[in-house]
Amino acid sequence: MSTVEPFARPVYVTAPLLPDLTELKAMLEAIWENRQLTNNGKMARLLERELAAFLRVQHLSLFSNGTTALQLACRVLRLHGEVITTPFTFAATSHALYWNGLKPVFCDIEEETFTMDPQKIEDLISPETTAIMPVHVFGNPCRTEEIEGIAQKHGLKVIYDAAHAFGVEVGGKPIGAFGDISAFSFHATKIYHTIEGGALAFNNPYLKERADALRNFGIKSEESVTEPGINGKLNEIQAAIGLLLLKSVPIEIERRKEITYLYRNLLQGVPGISFGKDLEGVTHNYPYFVIQINGEEFGITRDQLHEKLKEYNIFTRKYFYPLCSHFPCYRNLPSADKHNLPVAERIAEQVLSLPLYGSMENEDVEKICDIIKSLRDM
Ligand SMILES: Cc1ncc(COP(=O)(O)O)c(C=O)c1O
Incomplete structure (x- = not known):
């Protein structure tokens, strides 16, 4: 374990908006x-x-x-x-x-x-x-x-x-x-x-x-x-x-945008971690914060990070893994052959969705990033 303490309560990948x-x-x-x-x-x-x-x-x-x-x-x-x-x-x-x-x-x-x-x-x-x-x-x-x-x-x-x-x-x-x-x-x-x-x-x-x-x-x-x-x-x-x-949606999107930018700032430059950026001309809605882990550069694989984070009470999701083309009901289709889907096959092995929802505190994001970085250093 790193020196950062686990969260006292589970932090899930999302939390629903609730009406008054x-x-x-x-x-x-x-x-x-x-x-x-x-x-x-x-x-x-x-x-x-x-x-x-x-x-x-x-x-x-x-x-x-x-x-x-x-x-x-x-x-x-x-x-x-x-x-x-x-x-x-x-x-x-x-x-x-x-x-x-x-x-x-x-x-x-x-x-x-x-x-x-x-x-x-x-x-x-x-x-x-x-x-x-x-x-x-x-x-x-x-x-x-x-x-x-x-x-x-x-x-x-x-x-x-x-x-x-x-x-x-x-x-x-x-x-x-x-x-x-x-x-x-x-x-x-x-x-x-x-x-x-x-x-x-x-x-x-x-x-x-x-x-x-x-x-x-x-x-x-x-x-x-x-x-x-x-x-x-x-x-x-x-x-x-x-x-x-x-009526809560614009505020929710604004807050998710702030959190996304905070994640990007804190994880910028960490070897083996990459993430998307805002696209030109697009008004984004920030539904997920997805990182890509290159296991060789990061030191541990996406799956190892996903498991390790659970020890800190952080529950991330492998979105989207497995690919639909791997499901038993589709995997025998000719188009499901992995040689036809090289990009999807690789990305599905690397992606991890981190917690993101409007009611998250900045300190939670900072702590999650500290934990991720400390796992790399182990
Ligand atoms: C990409 C995508 N399509 C379809 C659905 C299905 O929507 P629902 O859960 O409302 O049936 C979901 C999610 O739940 C989804 O993420």
Whole structure:
């Protein structure tokens, strides 16, 4: 052990934003008064409008979680065959395809942003390809112009998994305005959340109309069920939490930005540790602080650091490891061959997500960095 004392209480990789309890009580009283708990109630309808305004998107539909939103996005666009996606993401991205009977085709990622490498997409297009599903991973915007250029050339749809990108803008354009559909997650671990929840953003009102029917069993009107939808509705209590938390988001992002800059300052120049920087023209949202460990230069491997930090009550996450292309359900796909995914394979072995949330104290960040540095010196 180094001379730095462990934390007295566990420090987890994130801590959820919480609404003010008095304000929540007032919202609950309003729901009790209305006596409508779900089925696109008053709170959910208001939240859809407020979120569309906040995210500056034309049309938005709420869902019970981000995975259901992604699954229904594929359905709304009537995708079939193969969809090109990234292996460096949370399981939900590939699983949303699988549950639609679609075949994920894994594309390698870029070194700098960990997002899909547009240069590698065209080689993966086959007569079966109907769409591309890239991920704005860690809030880093994908190369939207190149990706959408390729999609247009080959007549493909684009669904962005924007689960990490709430509030991000590129050249003044909101992240949800790109592609055919963007899918957000409002899981409690995200910057903005409704405990569980998600949304789809569209530029086309017809797509929202279909999504709204699909999240409600395919019911179009009282006597018309037009297709086999599912139950993907967000309830009123969660929508109320979403309404209350929306006003905290700018402060949360600002504080996360300060913490990110503090981490960068303190870890700058430590041999074997590297991390991303702000990208030109991008308004970032700072959802994660991810470092890359080069084990040879740092002295211990990423996995050893991850384990050692537990002894100090610091619980980091290996985001994203293993790659989706390593899961038993996908590893036999030809595109899952590790030789096709050299960048993703290497990055997945090196990344470690450090604790980051708005209520963290500067001293906590300083202590975490001291501990990391002391482990290197051992
Ligand atoms: C990249 C990505 N896509 C999709 C999801 C799924 O969202 P949810 O947990 O709301 O279903 C998540 C996270 O949870 C995610 O990180």
